[in-house]
Amino acid sequence: MTDNLAQQIERVGAQLAQAQVVACMTGAGISAESGVATFRGGGGLWEGHRVEDVATPQAFARDPELVWRFYQMRREGLLTCRPNPAHIALAELEQRCPRFDLITQNVDGLHQAAGSRNVTALHGDIWIDRCTACTHEQRAVGVVADMPRCASCGALARPGIVWFGEMLPPGALEHAAEAVSAADVMLVIGTSSVVQPAASLALMAKSTGAVVVEINLEPTPLSASADVTLLGQAGEIMPQIVAAMSQ
Numbered sequence: 001m002t003d004n005l006a007q008q009i010e011r012v013g014a015q016l017a018q019a020q021v022v023a024c025m026t027g028a029g030i031s032a033e034s035g036v037a038t039f040r041g042g043g044g045l046w047e048g049h050r051v052e053d054v055a056t057p058q059a060f061a062r063d064p065e066l067v068w069r070f071y072q073m074r075r076e077g078l079l080t081c082r083p084n085p086a087h088i089a090l091a092e093l094e095q096r097c098p099r100f101d102l103i104t105q106n107v108d109g110l111h112q113a114a115g116s117r118n119v120t121a122l123h124g125d126i127w128i129d130r131c132t133a134c135t136h137e138q139r140a141v142g143v144v145a146d147m148p149r150c151a152s153c154g155a156l157a158r159p160g161i162v163w164f165g166e167m168l169p170p171g172a173l174e175h176a177a178e179a180v181s182a183a184d185v186m187l188v189i190g191t192s193s194v195v196q197p198a199a200s201l202a203l204m205a206k207s208t209g210a211v212v213v214e215i216n217l218e219p220t221p222l223s224a225s226a227d228v229t230l231l232g233q234a235g236e237i238m239p240q241i242v243a244a245m246s247q
């Protein structure tokens with residue numbers, strides 16, 4: 001680690017220790033060290049699958065079995081994934097901040113598994129089955145071969161995630177916008193910051209006076225507007241930031 005990065009981490013730790021309201025946006029990169037594939041770049045999740053074949057409402061209407069096979073495969077891959085030190089550091093940060101809002105684009109449930117409580121899952125939750133007829137939602141019973149059916153009315157269920165071209169869960173964006181507007185510090189971790197409306201939340205935080213701290217392996221379109229971009233693995237940097245709060 002360069003001195004420069006160590007100094008930046010110390011400064012961010014001190015800012016967090018002073019903050020009354022902290023917001024955090026996470027993306028696929030925070031789960032990469034847990035073994036979950038990211039979307040863009042080599043090894044991305046959509047490799048071998050055209051998005052429009054598996055992640056749109058039209059695809060599900062056309063071939064629900066294909067779409068369910070894909071999501072059961074994703075669920076199966078997640079069964080062996082565990083929260084990494086970055087997820088765990090965020091759960092600890094939540095305990096230490098008077099107000100802490102975690103907004104995630106991830107559907108993998110690893111923040112909740114790490115102990116985070118106040119989580120807004122902007123793109124839904126892969127472990128939810130949602131009825132296509134009555135909109136009843138139920139937790140998935142694990143990975144199953146048959147297409148899940150609604151426990152309430154018996155109709156076909158679908159994965160409870162946001163597909164391309166769909167609206168975000170009701171109220172999720174409004175809640176996230178309120179949280180980032182109130183924030184003194186906003187952390188943006190492991191997201192390429194190219195998918196809207198999630199990407200605009202950090203700019204909203206900046207415009208309402210928050211210090212915006214980005215943590216990523218590489219610069220992103222947000223980097224020009226962020227107060228600081230810490231380049232490196234979230235699983236290494238986040239525990240150091242939380243430790244620096246006590247110094």
Ligand code: OAD
Pocket residue numbers: 026027028029030032033038039040041105106123162163164189190191192193194195215216217218220232233234235
């Ligand atoms: P991306 O795959 O677009 O970006 C992942 C980011 O994480 C990249 O900028 C990487 O450089 C960074 N990264 C990778 N490993 C990292 C590590 N160990 N530590 C820190 N950073 C790391 O994922 P998202 O930005 O989350 O939407 O993608 C946003 C949305 O695009 C997803 O939620 C999904 C997709 O379309 C839906 O499914 C609706």
